[in-house]
Amino acid sequence: MIRVENLKKTFGKNEVLKDISVTIKPQEVVVVIGPSGSGKSTFLRCLNLLETITAGHVYIEGVDIADKKTDINKIRTEVGMVFQQFNLFPHKTVLENIILAPMKVKKQSREQAVKKARELLGKVGLAEKENVYPDSLSGGQKQRVAIARALAMEPKIMLFDEPTSALDPEMVGEVLEVMKQLAREGMTMVVVTHEMGFAREVGDRVIFMDGGYIVEENTPNQLFNNPQHERTKLFLSKVL
């Protein structure tokens, strides 16, 4: 479903991703962990070309996304993304946030988009909030709307970049719950997070990144209980 081959990314002289190769299968939930600055966000953002790729290839369902002939907007409709800072559109109501892209990009009728949006709002537990502006929502509610907004495009893959890191502790649970539900439904997910409990519970595989490399990848059980590399052990000793 996602195939990354020898991906490199540099910002100026700063080589952030040095040589990343990984394959992610359909319905797999891959959790990416690693110290700050190790390139987790950059890696994720290369998967939908929010960052240009310096070298190597990213294939989404066999399509090379950096190929000039590829319509990246088409690819992006199939790869949803959820950001740490939510990035809801503050000038639009919750409902308008969700129906905007389906109407503009997929040319859905308003009725069609609204129907789907209401369904998704129900799913994330915010049915009664459709007419409020994001400003009046709590962090956890904002992030659930952001997830609904991404799902409205009916993506095949969802990318999450530290979706709970900007939340007050008491709101982390409600967002993780929505993500778990999504995983149970078989969504292919790549999740950057510091929530090790989530990684253990829903992750099929955990990738540990450090210094622009994938240092180690394994099942959560193996990686957390039996890390092979010193750097992995060091990192885990700090976060567990």
Next chain:
Amino acid sequence: MIQLAGSFIESISVSTGFRFDLLAGYMPLFLKGTLYTIGISLFAIFIGLILGLLIGLGELMRNKLLSFPFKAYVAFVRGTPFFVQILIIHFGVIPVFLGKTNGVAAGIVALSLNSAAYIAEIFRAGIQSIDKGQMEAARSLGMTHTQAMKSVILPQAFKRMIPPLGNEFITLIKESSLTAIVAVPEIMYWARAFNGEYYRVWEPYLLAAVIYFILTFTLSILLSHLEKRLATDDKS
């Protein structure tokens, strides 16, 4: 009541030597001048807004070669006096296009081109003030750059642009007084004519000042209403 006002004015004019009687004769001309001031300002604001948006978007183009002309234009306009710009347009540019010069055309063109540069800066700053996560969120949903600009970035940016745009409109109304030197029959043109005819200073210039103040003050009240309305729109 009218009598009372009349005698009040008379007593001022006796005690200060202020010649209301001369001004009264010039009133139709000042009125016409005021309409001219409003007219050329509206024209210039309209053209300036459109040009300003285009120039502002031009400045934001990522290709440095493409954005350079727009940046150079803004730098040139901001770095030279409006007085000089008006004379260049009036005696240099307009004759090239119309064969002969024309004060009103020169005034409108000069004001438009001048305000376009300042408005471009307001647009550019407004667009850049929007968190880049907004563009990223829109693009990640599959929207094109243009769609994201239209539906997500510009509506938010416009709201932030209203106060500085208001200032720019007020500046423009005041700067339009400089078009008097190319014989646009606006407020200052008639004030100077009055001064030339009667060799009196206070009457024409004080009246001109009062008219400008009424125009700009009214505009600033309208703008602050608009700002408040938009601000409360958000919180509904």
